[in-house]
Amino acid sequence: MLILTLTLFVTLLVLLGSGVWVAFSLLGLGWVALSQFTSIPTGDVMASDLWGASYSWELTALPMFIWMGEILFRSRLANDMFTGLSPWMQRIPGRLLHTNVVGCGLFAAVSGSSAATCATMGRMTLPELTRRGYDEQLVIGTLAGSATLGLLIPPSIILIVYGVATDQSIARLFMAGILPGVLLSGLFAAYLMVWAWRYPEKIPAAEAALPWRERLRHSRRLIPLLALILGVIGSIYAGLASPTEAAAVGVVLSLLLARVQGSMDRHVFHDALMGAVRTSCMIAFILAGASVLTAAMGFTGLPSDLAAWIGTLGLSPVMLLAALTVLFILLGCFLDGISVVVLTTSILLPMVETAGIDLIWFGIYLVIVVEMSQITPPIGFNLFVLQGMTGRNILSIARAALPFFFLMMLGVVLIGLFPAIVTFLPSAMGNR
Protein backbone atom coordinates (compact mmCIF):
# COMPACT_ATOMS: atom_id res chain seq x y z
CA MET A 1 0.00 0.00 0.00
CA LEU A 2 2.89 2.34 0.74
CA ILE A 3 4.36 1.97 -2.75
CA LEU A 4 0.92 2.45 -4.27
CA THR A 5 0.20 5.56 -2.20
CA LEU A 6 3.61 7.08 -2.89
CA THR A 7 3.52 6.37 -6.62
CA LEU A 8 0.07 7.84 -7.03
CA PHE A 9 0.86 10.86 -4.89
CA VAL A 10 4.05 11.66 -6.81
CA THR A 11 2.30 11.07 -10.15
CA LEU A 12 -0.48 13.47 -9.18
CA LEU A 13 2.00 16.12 -8.05
CA VAL A 14 4.06 15.84 -11.22
CA LEU A 15 1.04 15.89 -13.54
CA LEU A 16 -0.71 18.82 -11.89
CA GLY A 17 2.48 20.73 -11.09
CA SER A 18 3.86 20.53 -14.62
CA GLY A 19 0.68 22.13 -15.94
CA VAL A 20 -1.10 19.14 -17.45
CA TRP A 21 -4.80 20.06 -17.75
CA VAL A 22 -6.69 19.00 -14.61
CA ALA A 23 -9.01 16.59 -16.43
CA PHE A 24 -6.08 14.87 -18.15
CA SER A 25 -4.19 14.71 -14.85
CA LEU A 26 -7.10 12.82 -13.31
CA LEU A 27 -7.34 10.50 -16.32
CA GLY A 28 -3.58 9.93 -16.30
CA LEU A 29 -3.61 9.14 -12.59
CA GLY A 30 -6.48 6.72 -13.16
CA TRP A 31 -4.55 5.05 -15.97
CA VAL A 32 -1.42 4.64 -13.79
CA ALA A 33 -3.47 3.19 -10.93
CA LEU A 34 -5.34 0.72 -13.14
CA SER A 35 -2.54 -0.38 -15.43
CA GLN A 36 0.22 -0.66 -12.83
CA PHE A 37 -1.59 -1.87 -9.73
CA THR A 38 -4.50 -3.99 -10.98
CA SER A 39 -4.97 -6.68 -13.61
CA ILE A 40 -8.10 -5.05 -14.99
CA PRO A 41 -8.42 -4.28 -18.73
CA THR A 42 -7.53 -0.62 -18.31
CA GLY A 43 -8.71 0.92 -21.57
CA ASP A 44 -12.09 -0.80 -21.55
CA VAL A 45 -12.82 0.24 -17.98
CA MET A 46 -11.77 3.82 -18.69
CA ALA A 47 -13.94 4.06 -21.81
CA SER A 48 -17.05 2.57 -20.23
CA ASP A 49 -16.61 4.73 -17.14
CA LEU A 50 -16.18 7.87 -19.17
CA TRP A 51 -19.38 6.99 -21.00
CA GLY A 52 -21.25 6.09 -17.82
CA ALA A 53 -20.33 9.39 -16.16
CA SER A 54 -21.32 11.56 -19.10
CA TYR A 55 -25.03 11.04 -19.51
CA SER A 56 -27.10 11.83 -16.49
CA TRP A 57 -30.26 13.76 -15.84
CA GLU A 58 -28.87 15.27 -12.63
CA LEU A 59 -25.73 16.50 -14.36
CA THR A 60 -27.88 18.26 -16.97
CA ALA A 61 -28.58 20.94 -14.34
CA LEU A 62 -24.92 21.97 -14.52
CA PRO A 63 -24.79 23.56 -18.02
CA MET A 64 -28.25 25.07 -17.49
CA PHE A 65 -27.28 26.90 -14.30
CA ILE A 66 -24.00 27.99 -15.90
CA TRP A 67 -25.90 29.37 -18.86
CA MET A 68 -28.33 31.21 -16.57
CA GLY A 69 -25.38 32.81 -14.77
CA GLU A 70 -23.81 33.87 -18.07
CA ILE A 71 -27.05 35.57 -19.13
CA LEU A 72 -27.55 37.40 -15.83
CA PHE A 73 -23.90 38.45 -15.77
CA ARG A 74 -24.56 40.31 -19.03
CA SER A 75 -27.88 41.82 -17.87
CA ARG A 76 -28.51 44.98 -15.88
CA LEU A 77 -29.40 43.01 -12.77
CA ALA A 78 -26.50 44.27 -10.63
CA ASN A 79 -27.38 47.84 -11.49
CA ASP A 80 -31.01 47.31 -10.45
CA MET A 81 -29.93 45.61 -7.28
CA PHE A 82 -27.70 48.48 -6.19
CA THR A 83 -30.43 51.04 -6.83
CA GLY A 84 -33.02 48.92 -5.07
CA LEU A 85 -30.94 48.09 -2.02
CA SER A 86 -28.97 51.24 -1.27
CA PRO A 87 -31.82 53.44 0.11
CA TRP A 88 -32.36 50.86 2.87
CA MET A 89 -28.72 50.59 3.91
CA GLN A 90 -28.13 54.26 4.84
CA ARG A 91 -29.05 53.93 8.52
CA ILE A 92 -27.21 50.66 9.29
CA PRO A 93 -23.67 51.06 10.71
CA GLY A 94 -21.41 50.39 7.76
CA ARG A 95 -23.99 51.87 5.40
CA LEU A 96 -23.57 51.05 1.72
CA LEU A 97 -20.88 48.44 2.41
CA HIS A 98 -23.83 46.19 3.18
CA THR A 99 -24.94 46.39 -0.45
CA ASN A 100 -21.94 44.17 -1.17
CA VAL A 101 -23.02 41.53 1.35
CA VAL A 102 -26.75 41.58 0.63
CA GLY A 103 -26.25 42.05 -3.11
CA CYS A 104 -23.83 39.13 -3.33
CA GLY A 105 -26.14 36.99 -1.21
CA LEU A 106 -29.09 37.72 -3.49
CA PHE A 107 -27.13 37.33 -6.69
CA ALA A 108 -25.72 34.05 -5.34
CA ALA A 109 -29.30 32.83 -5.22
CA VAL A 110 -29.50 33.01 -9.01
CA SER A 111 -25.87 32.28 -9.85
CA GLY A 112 -23.85 29.18 -9.16
CA SER A 113 -20.33 30.51 -9.20
CA SER A 114 -18.41 32.83 -6.93
CA ALA A 115 -16.23 34.34 -9.66
CA ALA A 116 -19.37 35.33 -11.60
CA THR A 117 -20.96 36.79 -8.46
CA CYS A 118 -17.78 38.72 -7.74
CA ALA A 119 -17.49 40.10 -11.26
CA THR A 120 -21.17 40.98 -11.58
CA MET A 121 -21.53 42.77 -8.24
CA GLY A 122 -18.05 44.28 -8.34
CA ARG A 123 -18.64 45.95 -11.70
CA MET A 124 -21.42 47.91 -9.98
CA THR A 125 -20.37 48.39 -6.35
CA LEU A 126 -16.61 48.96 -6.72
CA PRO A 127 -16.89 52.25 -8.64
CA GLU A 128 -20.06 53.39 -6.82
CA LEU A 129 -18.68 52.84 -3.31
CA THR A 130 -15.18 54.21 -3.88
CA ARG A 131 -16.70 57.27 -5.57
CA ARG A 132 -18.74 57.88 -2.41
CA GLY A 133 -15.57 57.77 -0.31
CA TYR A 134 -15.72 54.34 1.28
CA ASP A 135 -12.41 52.77 2.26
CA GLU A 136 -11.25 50.90 -0.87
CA GLN A 137 -9.48 48.19 1.10
CA LEU A 138 -12.70 47.37 2.94
CA VAL A 139 -14.85 47.53 -0.20
CA ILE A 140 -12.56 45.02 -1.92
CA GLY A 141 -12.39 42.75 1.13
CA THR A 142 -16.17 42.74 1.57
CA LEU A 143 -16.68 41.97 -2.08
CA ALA A 144 -14.12 39.15 -2.17
CA GLY A 145 -15.61 37.60 0.96
CA SER A 146 -19.30 37.98 0.14
CA ALA A 147 -18.90 36.79 -3.45
CA THR A 148 -17.86 33.36 -2.17
CA LEU A 149 -21.51 32.94 -1.15
CA GLY A 150 -22.09 32.21 -4.85
CA LEU A 151 -20.78 28.72 -4.18
CA LEU A 152 -22.88 28.02 -1.11
CA ILE A 153 -26.27 29.58 -1.72
CA PRO A 154 -28.21 27.52 -4.26
CA PRO A 155 -28.01 27.13 -7.18
CA SER A 156 -24.40 26.14 -6.85
CA ILE A 157 -22.21 24.60 -9.55
CA ILE A 158 -19.89 23.04 -7.03
CA LEU A 159 -22.73 21.41 -5.07
CA ILE A 160 -23.93 19.84 -8.34
CA VAL A 161 -20.42 18.51 -8.89
CA TYR A 162 -20.31 17.14 -5.34
CA GLY A 163 -23.82 15.69 -5.60
CA VAL A 164 -23.13 13.92 -8.90
CA ALA A 165 -19.76 12.62 -7.72
CA THR A 166 -21.13 11.26 -4.42
CA ASP A 167 -24.60 10.27 -5.60
CA GLN A 168 -26.37 12.59 -3.17
CA SER A 169 -29.64 14.37 -3.92
CA ILE A 170 -28.85 17.74 -5.46
CA ALA A 171 -32.17 19.20 -4.30
CA ARG A 172 -31.27 18.33 -0.69
CA LEU A 173 -27.75 19.70 -1.03
CA PHE A 174 -29.20 22.94 -2.39
CA MET A 175 -31.58 23.26 0.55
CA ALA A 176 -28.78 22.43 2.98
CA GLY A 177 -26.78 25.37 1.63
CA ILE A 178 -29.39 28.04 2.34
CA LEU A 179 -29.11 28.49 6.13
CA PRO A 180 -25.30 28.32 6.22
CA GLY A 181 -25.33 30.94 3.46
CA VAL A 182 -27.58 33.17 5.53
CA LEU A 183 -25.37 32.52 8.56
CA LEU A 184 -22.23 33.59 6.70
CA SER A 185 -23.92 36.74 5.35
CA GLY A 186 -24.96 37.52 8.92
CA LEU A 187 -21.40 37.11 10.15
CA PHE A 188 -20.09 39.37 7.36
CA ALA A 189 -22.71 42.04 8.10
CA ALA A 190 -22.00 41.88 11.84
CA TYR A 191 -18.30 42.31 11.16
CA LEU A 192 -19.01 45.40 9.05
CA MET A 193 -21.15 46.89 11.82
CA VAL A 194 -18.47 46.31 14.44
CA TRP A 195 -15.87 47.80 12.13
CA ALA A 196 -18.02 50.85 11.43
CA TRP A 197 -18.59 51.33 15.16
CA ARG A 198 -14.85 51.08 15.86
CA TYR A 199 -13.73 53.38 13.01
CA PRO A 200 -16.66 55.78 12.48
CA GLU A 201 -14.41 58.32 10.75
CA LYS A 202 -13.73 55.92 7.86
CA ILE A 203 -17.40 55.62 6.87
CA PRO A 204 -18.78 58.52 4.81
CA ALA A 205 -21.83 60.32 6.17
CA ALA A 206 -25.26 59.08 5.21
CA GLU A 207 -26.88 60.64 2.19
CA ALA A 208 -30.16 62.45 2.61
CA ALA A 209 -32.74 59.87 3.53
CA LEU A 210 -35.36 59.28 0.90
CA PRO A 211 -39.02 59.31 1.88
CA TRP A 212 -40.60 55.87 2.15
CA ARG A 213 -42.51 56.22 -1.08
CA GLU A 214 -39.30 56.99 -2.95
CA ARG A 215 -37.56 54.02 -1.34
CA LEU A 216 -40.31 51.64 -2.34
CA ARG A 217 -40.29 53.05 -5.85
CA HIS A 218 -36.56 52.30 -6.09
CA SER A 219 -37.06 48.86 -4.64
CA ARG A 220 -39.54 47.91 -7.33
CA ARG A 221 -36.47 47.15 -9.41
CA LEU A 222 -35.70 44.23 -7.10
CA ILE A 223 -38.94 42.45 -7.99
CA PRO A 224 -37.69 40.60 -11.10
CA LEU A 225 -34.71 39.26 -9.17
CA LEU A 226 -36.82 38.13 -6.23
CA ALA A 227 -39.28 36.49 -8.61
CA LEU A 228 -36.43 34.64 -10.27
CA ILE A 229 -35.08 33.44 -6.91
CA LEU A 230 -38.52 32.37 -5.76
CA GLY A 231 -39.24 30.61 -9.06
CA VAL A 232 -36.01 28.64 -9.13
CA ILE A 233 -35.31 27.78 -5.49
CA GLY A 234 -38.96 27.79 -4.44
CA SER A 235 -39.96 25.25 -7.07
CA ILE A 236 -37.15 22.92 -6.01
CA TYR A 237 -38.04 23.21 -2.32
CA ALA A 238 -41.74 22.73 -2.94
CA GLY A 239 -40.96 19.66 -5.00
CA LEU A 240 -42.61 21.14 -8.09
CA ALA A 241 -39.49 20.77 -10.17
CA SER A 242 -36.23 18.87 -10.03
CA PRO A 243 -33.06 21.00 -9.99
CA THR A 244 -32.58 20.30 -13.71
CA GLU A 245 -36.09 21.49 -14.59
CA ALA A 246 -35.73 24.52 -12.36
CA ALA A 247 -32.46 25.34 -14.11
CA ALA A 248 -34.02 25.20 -17.57
CA VAL A 249 -36.89 27.42 -16.42
CA GLY A 250 -34.29 29.72 -14.87
CA VAL A 251 -32.58 30.08 -18.24
CA VAL A 252 -35.87 30.97 -19.96
CA LEU A 253 -36.84 33.46 -17.24
CA SER A 254 -33.40 35.10 -17.30
CA LEU A 255 -33.62 35.46 -21.07
CA LEU A 256 -37.04 37.09 -20.70
CA LEU A 257 -35.77 39.34 -17.92
CA ALA A 258 -32.77 40.48 -19.95
CA ARG A 259 -35.05 40.97 -22.95
CA VAL A 260 -37.47 43.15 -20.97
CA GLN A 261 -34.58 45.18 -19.56
CA GLY A 262 -33.36 45.72 -23.10
CA SER A 263 -29.95 44.22 -22.42
CA MET A 264 -30.38 41.24 -24.73
CA ASP A 265 -29.61 41.10 -28.42
CA ARG A 266 -28.14 38.52 -30.79
CA HIS A 267 -24.55 39.22 -29.78
CA VAL A 268 -25.23 39.01 -26.06
CA PHE A 269 -27.19 35.79 -26.58
CA HIS A 270 -24.35 34.31 -28.61
CA ASP A 271 -21.67 35.34 -26.10
CA ALA A 272 -23.63 34.01 -23.13
CA LEU A 273 -24.34 30.69 -24.83
CA MET A 274 -20.77 30.12 -26.00
CA GLY A 275 -19.46 31.14 -22.58
CA ALA A 276 -21.73 28.51 -21.08
CA VAL A 277 -20.41 25.92 -23.57
CA ARG A 278 -16.80 26.59 -22.58
CA THR A 279 -17.38 26.49 -18.82
CA SER A 280 -19.67 23.48 -18.85
CA CYS A 281 -17.38 21.48 -21.19
CA MET A 282 -14.48 22.20 -18.90
CA ILE A 283 -16.33 21.11 -15.76
CA ALA A 284 -18.06 18.10 -17.31
CA PHE A 285 -14.75 16.80 -18.68
CA ILE A 286 -13.15 17.14 -15.24
CA LEU A 287 -16.10 15.26 -13.74
CA ALA A 288 -15.72 12.50 -16.34
CA GLY A 289 -12.01 12.28 -15.55
CA ALA A 290 -12.81 12.20 -11.85
CA SER A 291 -15.25 9.33 -12.29
CA VAL A 292 -12.56 7.31 -14.10
CA LEU A 293 -10.23 8.10 -11.22
CA THR A 294 -12.86 7.09 -8.65
CA ALA A 295 -13.38 3.75 -10.37
CA ALA A 296 -9.62 3.19 -10.64
CA MET A 297 -9.17 4.03 -6.96
CA GLY A 298 -11.96 1.61 -6.08
CA PHE A 299 -10.17 -1.20 -7.93
CA THR A 300 -6.85 -0.50 -6.18
CA GLY A 301 -8.58 -0.43 -2.81
CA LEU A 302 -6.58 2.61 -1.72
CA PRO A 303 -9.48 4.71 -0.37
CA SER A 304 -10.85 1.90 1.80
CA ASP A 305 -7.34 1.05 3.04
CA LEU A 306 -6.85 4.70 3.87
CA ALA A 307 -10.19 4.73 5.69
CA ALA A 308 -9.21 1.61 7.66
CA TRP A 309 -5.85 3.15 8.55
CA ILE A 310 -7.48 6.34 9.79
CA GLY A 311 -9.89 4.12 11.73
CA THR A 312 -7.00 2.50 13.61
CA LEU A 313 -5.77 5.92 14.72
CA GLY A 314 -8.95 6.32 16.74
CA LEU A 315 -9.46 9.94 15.74
CA SER A 316 -12.71 11.54 16.80
CA PRO A 317 -14.73 13.08 13.93
CA VAL A 318 -13.79 16.52 15.22
CA MET A 319 -10.07 15.80 15.02
CA LEU A 320 -10.50 14.20 11.59
CA LEU A 321 -12.37 17.27 10.35
CA ALA A 322 -9.76 19.59 11.81
CA ALA A 323 -7.03 17.67 9.99
CA LEU A 324 -9.06 17.64 6.77
CA THR A 325 -9.68 21.39 7.05
CA VAL A 326 -5.95 22.05 7.18
CA LEU A 327 -5.42 19.71 4.21
CA PHE A 328 -8.15 21.38 2.14
CA ILE A 329 -6.90 24.88 2.89
CA LEU A 330 -3.41 23.85 1.76
CA LEU A 331 -4.79 22.14 -1.37
CA GLY A 332 -6.99 25.15 -2.03
CA CYS A 333 -3.96 27.41 -2.16
CA PHE A 334 -2.83 25.62 -5.31
CA LEU A 335 -5.92 24.03 -6.82
CA ASP A 336 -9.29 25.41 -7.84
CA GLY A 337 -12.41 24.40 -5.93
CA ILE A 338 -13.74 21.83 -8.39
CA SER A 339 -10.45 19.94 -8.45
CA VAL A 340 -10.36 19.88 -4.65
CA VAL A 341 -13.90 18.50 -4.55
CA VAL A 342 -13.36 15.76 -7.14
CA LEU A 343 -10.06 14.66 -5.61
CA THR A 344 -11.77 14.48 -2.23
CA THR A 345 -14.71 12.47 -3.47
CA SER A 346 -12.56 9.98 -5.36
CA ILE A 347 -10.02 9.35 -2.62
CA LEU A 348 -11.24 10.49 0.79
CA LEU A 349 -14.97 9.73 0.75
CA PRO A 350 -14.80 6.21 2.28
CA MET A 351 -12.80 7.73 5.13
CA VAL A 352 -15.50 10.31 5.77
CA GLU A 353 -18.24 7.69 5.61
CA THR A 354 -16.37 5.37 8.00
CA ALA A 355 -16.07 8.23 10.48
CA GLY A 356 -19.86 8.41 10.45
CA ILE A 357 -20.09 11.92 9.01
CA ASP A 358 -23.32 12.79 7.20
CA LEU A 359 -22.53 13.25 3.49
CA ILE A 360 -24.92 16.18 3.00
CA TRP A 361 -23.33 17.96 5.96
CA PHE A 362 -19.87 17.11 4.63
CA GLY A 363 -20.76 18.59 1.23
CA ILE A 364 -21.67 21.93 2.80
CA TYR A 365 -18.59 21.85 5.01
CA LEU A 366 -16.42 21.12 1.96
CA VAL A 367 -17.98 23.97 0.03
CA ILE A 368 -17.32 26.49 2.82
CA VAL A 369 -13.69 25.36 3.02
CA VAL A 370 -13.44 25.64 -0.77
CA GLU A 371 -14.94 29.13 -0.47
CA MET A 372 -12.12 30.03 1.87
CA SER A 373 -9.66 28.86 -0.75
CA GLN A 374 -11.22 31.27 -3.27
CA ILE A 375 -9.67 34.15 -1.35
CA THR A 376 -6.29 32.66 -0.42
CA PRO A 377 -3.25 33.36 -2.58
CA PRO A 378 -1.61 32.26 -4.82
CA ILE A 379 -4.60 30.56 -6.49
CA GLY A 380 -7.93 32.12 -5.61
CA PHE A 381 -10.44 32.87 -8.32
CA ASN A 382 -12.09 35.82 -6.56
CA LEU A 383 -8.65 37.37 -6.10
CA PHE A 384 -7.97 37.04 -9.84
CA VAL A 385 -11.32 38.61 -10.69
CA LEU A 386 -10.69 41.54 -8.34
CA GLN A 387 -7.12 41.89 -9.56
CA GLY A 388 -8.47 42.25 -13.07
CA MET A 389 -11.02 44.84 -11.96
CA THR A 390 -8.91 47.02 -9.66
CA GLY A 391 -5.41 46.49 -11.05
CA ARG A 392 -4.15 46.02 -7.49
CA ASN A 393 -1.55 43.54 -6.34
CA ILE A 394 -3.01 40.12 -5.52
CA LEU A 395 -1.41 40.08 -2.06
CA SER A 396 -2.97 43.39 -1.07
CA ILE A 397 -6.38 42.07 -2.17
CA ALA A 398 -5.78 38.89 -0.20
CA ARG A 399 -4.93 40.97 2.87
CA ALA A 400 -8.16 42.93 2.42
CA ALA A 401 -10.07 39.66 2.32
CA LEU A 402 -8.29 38.06 5.27
CA PRO A 403 -10.91 38.99 7.95
CA PHE A 404 -13.52 37.25 5.82
CA PHE A 405 -11.34 34.15 5.67
CA PHE A 406 -11.47 33.99 9.48
CA LEU A 407 -15.21 34.70 9.51
CA MET A 408 -15.74 31.69 7.24
CA MET A 409 -13.55 29.65 9.55
CA LEU A 410 -15.90 30.70 12.35
CA GLY A 411 -18.79 29.64 10.12
CA VAL A 412 -17.24 26.16 9.76
CA VAL A 413 -16.89 25.88 13.53
CA LEU A 414 -20.51 26.97 13.98
CA ILE A 415 -21.94 24.39 11.57
CA GLY A 416 -19.72 21.84 13.32
CA LEU A 417 -21.16 22.75 16.72
CA PHE A 418 -24.73 23.06 15.42
CA PRO A 419 -25.10 20.62 12.51
CA ALA A 420 -28.83 21.41 12.44
CA ILE A 421 -28.00 24.66 10.61
CA VAL A 422 -27.19 22.42 7.65
CA THR A 423 -29.55 19.50 8.14
CA PHE A 424 -32.75 21.31 9.20
CA LEU A 425 -34.05 22.41 5.78
CA PRO A 426 -33.25 19.20 3.87
CA SER A 427 -34.96 17.09 6.55
CA ALA A 428 -37.95 19.46 6.53
CA MET A 429 -38.34 18.67 2.83
CA GLY A 430 -39.57 15.18 3.66
CA ASN A 431 -38.83 12.11 1.61
CA ARG A 432 -38.90 13.46 -1.86
Next chain:
Amino acid sequence: MNYRLRSLYHLGGYLSATCLVLICGLITLQILGRLGDILATAVGAGRIGLTIPGLAQICGFLLVGATFFGLAYTFIHHAHIRVTLLIGQLPPRYRVFVEVACLSVALALCLYLAFYLYQLLADSVAYGETSYGLLSIPLWLPQSAMLAGVVLFCLALAETWWQTLAIAVRRPGSFIPGDTDQT
Protein backbone atom coordinates in the same frame (compact mmCIF):
# COMPACT_ATOMS: atom_id res chain seq x y z
CA MET B 1 -1.90 29.64 -32.53
CA ASN B 2 -3.12 29.51 -36.07
CA TYR B 3 -5.35 26.50 -36.26
CA ARG B 4 -5.92 25.11 -39.74
CA LEU B 5 -9.07 23.39 -38.57
CA ARG B 6 -10.34 26.31 -36.48
CA SER B 7 -13.69 26.35 -38.27
CA LEU B 8 -14.12 22.64 -37.53
CA TYR B 9 -13.53 23.24 -33.81
CA HIS B 10 -15.98 26.13 -33.90
CA LEU B 11 -18.51 23.86 -35.59
CA GLY B 12 -18.07 21.53 -32.61
CA GLY B 13 -18.69 24.45 -30.28
CA TYR B 14 -21.88 25.36 -32.11
CA LEU B 15 -23.09 21.75 -32.09
CA SER B 16 -22.51 21.74 -28.35
CA ALA B 17 -24.47 24.99 -28.02
CA THR B 18 -27.28 23.48 -30.08
CA CYS B 19 -27.48 20.57 -27.65
CA LEU B 20 -27.78 23.03 -24.73
CA VAL B 21 -30.57 24.94 -26.49
CA LEU B 22 -32.39 21.68 -27.26
CA ILE B 23 -32.14 20.53 -23.63
CA CYS B 24 -33.50 23.84 -22.39
CA GLY B 25 -36.26 23.88 -25.00
CA LEU B 26 -37.42 20.32 -24.37
CA ILE B 27 -37.55 20.73 -20.60
CA THR B 28 -39.43 24.01 -20.94
CA LEU B 29 -41.96 22.39 -23.27
CA GLN B 30 -42.47 19.59 -20.77
CA ILE B 31 -43.06 22.06 -17.95
CA LEU B 32 -45.44 24.17 -20.05
CA GLY B 33 -47.32 20.94 -20.76
CA ARG B 34 -47.54 20.21 -17.04
CA LEU B 35 -48.74 23.75 -16.29
CA GLY B 36 -51.27 23.44 -19.10
CA ASP B 37 -52.61 20.27 -17.53
CA ILE B 38 -52.98 21.95 -14.15
CA LEU B 39 -54.85 24.85 -15.75
CA ALA B 40 -57.02 22.56 -17.84
CA THR B 41 -58.06 20.44 -14.86
CA ALA B 42 -58.69 23.61 -12.87
CA VAL B 43 -61.21 24.91 -15.40
CA GLY B 44 -62.82 21.49 -15.61
CA ALA B 45 -61.53 20.39 -18.97
CA GLY B 46 -59.65 17.12 -19.29
CA ARG B 47 -55.88 16.83 -19.23
CA ILE B 48 -54.17 17.75 -22.45
CA GLY B 49 -51.36 15.40 -21.53
CA LEU B 50 -48.49 16.93 -23.42
CA THR B 51 -45.54 14.99 -22.09
CA ILE B 52 -42.30 14.07 -23.73
CA PRO B 53 -41.64 10.39 -23.15
CA GLY B 54 -38.14 9.57 -21.98
CA LEU B 55 -37.24 13.23 -21.55
CA ALA B 56 -34.64 12.54 -18.87
CA GLN B 57 -32.89 10.10 -21.18
CA ILE B 58 -32.98 12.34 -24.21
CA CYS B 59 -31.54 15.20 -22.15
CA GLY B 60 -28.86 12.93 -20.73
CA PHE B 61 -27.79 11.95 -24.24
CA LEU B 62 -27.93 15.55 -25.46
CA LEU B 63 -25.68 16.38 -22.53
CA VAL B 64 -23.11 13.91 -23.91
CA GLY B 65 -23.17 15.90 -27.15
CA ALA B 66 -22.97 19.20 -25.30
CA THR B 67 -19.94 18.04 -23.34
CA PHE B 68 -17.91 16.24 -25.99
CA PHE B 69 -18.55 18.24 -29.17
CA GLY B 70 -17.33 21.35 -27.37
CA LEU B 71 -14.07 19.93 -25.97
CA ALA B 72 -11.84 21.09 -28.82
CA TYR B 73 -13.56 24.49 -28.95
CA THR B 74 -13.03 24.86 -25.21
CA PHE B 75 -9.40 23.87 -25.60
CA ILE B 76 -8.54 26.42 -28.28
CA HIS B 77 -10.10 29.11 -26.08
CA HIS B 78 -7.83 28.06 -23.19
CA ALA B 79 -10.84 27.32 -21.00
CA HIS B 80 -9.70 23.90 -19.75
CA ILE B 81 -8.15 24.64 -16.38
CA ARG B 82 -4.60 23.75 -15.37
CA VAL B 83 -2.11 24.77 -12.71
CA THR B 84 0.23 27.33 -14.25
CA LEU B 85 1.64 28.49 -10.95
CA LEU B 86 5.00 26.77 -11.43
CA ILE B 87 5.42 26.74 -15.20
CA GLY B 88 4.32 30.38 -15.37
CA GLN B 89 7.62 31.29 -13.70
CA LEU B 90 9.70 29.69 -16.45
CA PRO B 91 11.23 31.84 -19.20
CA PRO B 92 9.68 31.11 -22.62
CA ARG B 93 12.62 29.12 -23.96
CA TYR B 94 12.22 26.52 -21.15
CA ARG B 95 8.45 26.82 -20.85
CA VAL B 96 8.03 25.70 -24.45
CA PHE B 97 9.54 22.28 -23.67
CA VAL B 98 7.29 21.78 -20.63
CA GLU B 99 4.39 22.77 -22.87
CA VAL B 100 5.38 20.08 -25.40
CA ALA B 101 5.57 17.53 -22.57
CA CYS B 102 2.09 18.49 -21.27
CA LEU B 103 0.63 18.34 -24.74
CA SER B 104 2.26 14.94 -25.32
CA VAL B 105 0.66 13.52 -22.16
CA ALA B 106 -2.73 14.99 -23.08
CA LEU B 107 -2.53 13.84 -26.69
CA ALA B 108 -1.46 10.31 -25.70
CA LEU B 109 -4.36 10.02 -23.23
CA CYS B 110 -6.80 11.46 -25.73
CA LEU B 111 -5.75 9.04 -28.49
CA TYR B 112 -5.91 6.16 -25.99
CA LEU B 113 -9.45 7.17 -25.02
CA ALA B 114 -10.47 7.56 -28.67
CA PHE B 115 -9.23 4.03 -29.42
CA TYR B 116 -11.14 2.43 -26.53
CA LEU B 117 -14.24 4.56 -27.10
CA TYR B 118 -14.21 3.19 -30.64
CA GLN B 119 -14.13 -0.34 -29.17
CA LEU B 120 -17.04 0.54 -26.89
CA LEU B 121 -18.96 1.89 -29.86
CA ALA B 122 -18.15 -1.20 -31.97
CA ASP B 123 -19.48 -3.41 -29.15
CA SER B 124 -22.68 -1.37 -28.88
CA VAL B 125 -23.21 -1.72 -32.63
CA ALA B 126 -22.38 -5.44 -32.64
CA TYR B 127 -24.77 -6.29 -29.80
CA GLY B 128 -27.37 -3.71 -30.86
CA GLU B 129 -27.45 -2.19 -27.38
CA THR B 130 -30.21 0.27 -26.60
CA SER B 131 -30.99 2.44 -23.59
CA TYR B 132 -33.40 1.23 -20.93
CA GLY B 133 -36.70 2.96 -20.33
CA LEU B 134 -39.59 4.11 -22.49
CA LEU B 135 -37.55 4.96 -25.54
CA SER B 136 -35.05 2.41 -26.71
CA ILE B 137 -32.48 4.76 -28.12
CA PRO B 138 -29.64 2.83 -29.75
CA LEU B 139 -26.52 3.55 -27.72
CA TRP B 140 -24.32 3.95 -30.79
CA LEU B 141 -25.97 7.29 -31.43
CA PRO B 142 -24.75 9.22 -28.36
CA GLN B 143 -21.60 7.12 -28.25
CA SER B 144 -20.57 8.17 -31.73
CA ALA B 145 -21.15 11.79 -30.74
CA MET B 146 -18.80 11.17 -27.83
CA LEU B 147 -16.20 9.55 -30.06
CA ALA B 148 -16.47 12.36 -32.62
CA GLY B 149 -15.89 14.93 -29.88
CA VAL B 150 -12.86 13.10 -28.52
CA VAL B 151 -11.39 12.70 -32.04
CA LEU B 152 -11.92 16.42 -32.64
CA PHE B 153 -10.13 17.11 -29.36
CA CYS B 154 -7.27 14.83 -30.51
CA LEU B 155 -6.97 16.90 -33.70
CA ALA B 156 -6.83 20.16 -31.77
CA LEU B 157 -4.24 18.74 -29.38
CA ALA B 158 -2.19 17.30 -32.25
CA GLU B 159 -2.21 20.61 -34.11
CA THR B 160 -1.10 22.49 -30.97
CA TRP B 161 1.51 19.82 -30.21
CA TRP B 162 2.98 20.01 -33.69
CA GLN B 163 3.16 23.81 -33.76
CA THR B 164 4.61 24.03 -30.25
CA LEU B 165 7.19 21.38 -31.12
CA ALA B 166 8.18 23.33 -34.22
CA ILE B 167 8.76 26.44 -32.09
CA ALA B 168 10.70 24.43 -29.50
CA VAL B 169 13.04 23.08 -32.16
CA ARG B 170 13.52 26.23 -34.23
CA ARG B 171 13.45 29.22 -31.88
CA PRO B 172 12.32 28.34 -28.33
CA GLY B 173 12.89 31.93 -27.15
CA SER B 174 10.01 33.23 -29.26
CA PHE B 175 7.37 31.09 -27.54
CA ILE B 176 4.32 32.98 -26.28
CA PRO B 177 2.18 30.97 -23.86
CA GLY B 178 -1.45 31.03 -24.94
CA ASP B 179 -2.94 31.38 -21.50
CA THR B 180 -0.99 33.95 -19.60
CA ASP B 181 -3.62 34.21 -16.87
CA GLN B 182 -3.48 32.10 -13.75
CA THR B 183 -6.35 29.78 -14.39
